[in-house]
Amino acid sequence: MSTLNYVIKRILQIIPVMIIVTVLIFFMIRLIPGDPVTVLLGDKATPEMVKLLTIKMGLDKPIYIQYLLFMKGLLTFDLGNSLHYKIPVSELISKRFVITIVLTFFTVIFSVIISFFTGYTAGLKKDKLPDQIIRMGALVALSMPQFWVGLILLIAFAVKISIFPVGGWGSTWPEHIRAVILPAFTQSLMTAALLARNLRNGVVDTLKMDFVDFARSKGLDDSSIKRDHIIRNALISYITLLSMRMAYMLGGSIIIETVFALPGIGALMIESIYSRDYAVIQAVVIIFAAIVITVNILTDIAYSFLDPRVTLE
Amino acid sequence: MKKVLGYLLIVALVVGLSVGCSPSTTPETPPETDAGSGERQIAKQIVIGRIQDSDDLDPVTQDGNVNIWMFNLVLEGLLKTNDEGTAMEPQLAESWKVSDDGMTYTFKLRPGIKFSDGTAVTGEDWVWSLKRAAAEDSTWRFAAADIVDVTAPDDLTLVVTITEPLASMEANFAMFNMTVQSKAYYDKVGQEVYSAGPIGTGPYVFSEWKRGEYINLVKNAYYHEEGLPKTEEIKFVVIPDDNTRALQLEAGQIDIATFVPFTKMTELDAKDNIVASGIPSTESRYIVLNNNNPKFANQKARLAFQYATDKKQMVDFILSGYGEVATSYAPKSGMFFNSELKDYGFDPEKAKALLAEAGYPDGMDVELLVRAGNVVYEQMAVILKEQWAKSGINVSILSLESATAVQMYRDMKHEITLSGWTNDMSDPSQQAVYVFDIKASHNYYTDWESERAVELMNAGVRELDPIKREAIYMELQQIHFDEVPMIPVFYSSYPVAMSTSIEGFVQTPLGNYRFENLVKYID
């Protein structure tokens, strides 16, 4: 199947997936006990106050009507107003997404840099000292809770020595970059460890496969074998893993954002769940779903280019 | 010649770069001296870190301390409470008279008051503001609910009529929703923008709000007090994580941290550049028993829990001493506090005996519902489990996500839960409604009832003689104390830590911030 046909086919498949997603999220969050009105009104809410505000906010309408109104809005790209903050959802989340994207971007950069060099080296020097050290390091990095590592880094590099701010996002772009370094680094440790191990194994596996011998027997020298074949093949599952981690991060790195006081999507999501802000939760999930699905499609296409043995169906 | 120019260019570049790229971990604080009095230099901006962001800054449509406590900074009314929260003082009213039947208040307003956009405050603004607060569908209606009519015969006179003579009316006039706001501004921007902050006559103005991040307030150029407020900008930043907030204070990134975890207070206070204080508050915490449950139907059983609880230990441990043991449901720093009530004390033997009398000689199994994520409640739960075990009470802790837990006890599905209260008003009538009027909150989610208490509650709002009124509230507290539908555990303070360069931080026991004199010295 040609790439174009494949892309069209996938795009068409997005529609039923997204519809299922909207139905699921819409009804799922309303299943959770508690409601936005009670949260807004707080401890001093009398039943009368709750009833009044519920009607005022239109939340007393039958649920399927609310769903239809919501879908109608979606089709016109109107995500509605936040139930908690009263302002348009799009306004609320646009800045948050920027922060999360920047954080994810730097995390990916750190993860790839760290994991590429360590994983590749470890794979080539299998079972020798560099391999042992790198693998140990990766294992240790994997087992440390982010909220702990983040705190230690904060104390070391922001409080004791003031190279970085103690969390927060800052007000100018240079400040933003400075603010995002420690959180991105903290977050990259786990991903880098996973990727390094994945790459190392991919390299080892590929080195063992028959076609390397075949290529050798054809007279190709080791370095070009390395360059062309090993990297390409090891990359396939590396990319799979990377794209999954990226999708995970874009969905909100709630722990990191909490510890480093970064007002990103994760923090917004948690806040919205706690305050039962259905409008925001729905909007973020739907946007996130769209991103993830797109990333998946792109990854699948990337496979086919990296490995001619993989055919798109 | 070219060489010299080249060198000059390089020097200029280096100077330019070094000036432009100076890293700073502290916020911009260019010095500014007070108007020629040779006083100390103060900072232009003060940064305050808090746990949660506001959600709606329109006093009439919102309901939450995160919003309410900000209003004193921007809005002013006829009266205000004093800083100690014990009495009323005139604010924008110069004087007032009450009619003989107690139902008409005539205020003489201070002349020359302007809104922060420079427009003059008119009678129409007052009428509109108060009527809006009193409207049937306004969310926070409490203080304004008894208003019948508001008229302004001229711009300096305001006449308010109420349904019946109320002892709490003066306190009502001091409430944040009875403040004067600019009608023209509301008409111009509409409700949605208005929720981002009204225009008032207070010392500060809401200037910028990035939701979930910060609220910026700037000095009101038209403020009626000369020379105030002292600091030009106040920024409230949102830092949900307790530890990060404390660390930011340590590093000087913020100047004041509110709601510092009690456990960190001593540690922070020990630092040279930080002072941590417990500000007197009206905040109380309670152990709420669901009286519908047969286990708690008998007063003796409920009383057993009083004796099973070591409140002093809780204050020492959870509050690190920044609080006091509670006796009455009413806060110690509120009006008409009954100081005659003496704490039952910690006596596990007595508790066991009472439980036996109530039909539980082998002790009792209970489920304690806790709101997850709240450090104080979580600590209370762990300690109560330990303490009550000594009286034969076996606790299983049910820690639920906050809104889920709230829904559960609002539906009266809990056995025991933990809850709290802060006064919004300095009048005891507000809290009395929640404690004794079962329609409001199931009597604090206990479903306990007392006819006598309801009688007293209704009388208390109307009793104009202060001596008789005090007697009413004393008796109410005594009844509650004897019946023990719930157990007041402690009165906590507002734990605030700030840089030692800060002076003039005022927070009333009701929680309202007053920052006219707040300064940060930078010398």
Place this chain on the structure above:
Amino acid sequence: MSNKIDTENLNDISLLNKKKTPLLKRSMSINIGVMLVGFMLIFAIFPDLIATHNPTDINFSDMLQAPSSVHYFGTDNYGRDIFSRVVYSARVDLTIGVIATIVPLIAGTIIGLLAGYYGKWIDTILMRTLDVFMAFPFMVLVIAIVAVLGPGINNVYIAIWLVGWKEYARLVRSRVLVIKNSEYIQAAKVLGYSDARIILRHILPNAISPVIVFGASDVVMCMLAAAALSFLGLGVQPPTPEWGSIIADGRAYINTAWWITAFPGLFLVIAGTGFSLVGDGLSDIIRTKGR
């Protein structure tokens, strides 16, 4: 003698050219891993024999004490013995790690195998279902499920199972896509081997190594997810000890009582390392054995 080409041995020809990794070195990591996991298992199975105190005993006179001969790992802010709490946590954490991983691993692998091997509409349906699950950010789903179903470790499992299977499915599927077009699989098909045999004996062993490696680290990640939930106040019910929740609680005292966070952290790392080493060792063995 049959005319059947012995495909099994054909595959092994490539093995003849391999440098055999010294047996001792290869099994070293798995040995250490097994040792570490075993060490943890002892803690998990016999905590009462090892712990010195009751893990939930509050003792106000002993608060925040440094490690000593009475309290090997010091005490926390409630005066509870950290050593005993860390020991008792082993059972909780190991159980969480294993149970939360096994189900998604098996389910995800099966789904990935089917999707990758059969392709076409099976693949489409399975992968689009995966898309739907992927559309929900992990934390959102977990919190929503825990909020709906209530607290308690069982519901945390359900939440993690529902989100956990997709990584395995994708990993396996991506390997299967590569392997299934290779020569010896084509040969096996031509020879009329059943799908089941091809999948189980030829594809699975080659596709499984990233699964095992990831699974081993997934055990660790599930333990950390439980810790993260504790950090948010949604994890195990207090006062049950769990390494992550002890660390989360100890954060407030990191300047004054470093031992509260250090020791459970250390144990988490040891347990995590152990599992990962075992995972690595297993995947090494499987990789060289089955072809």
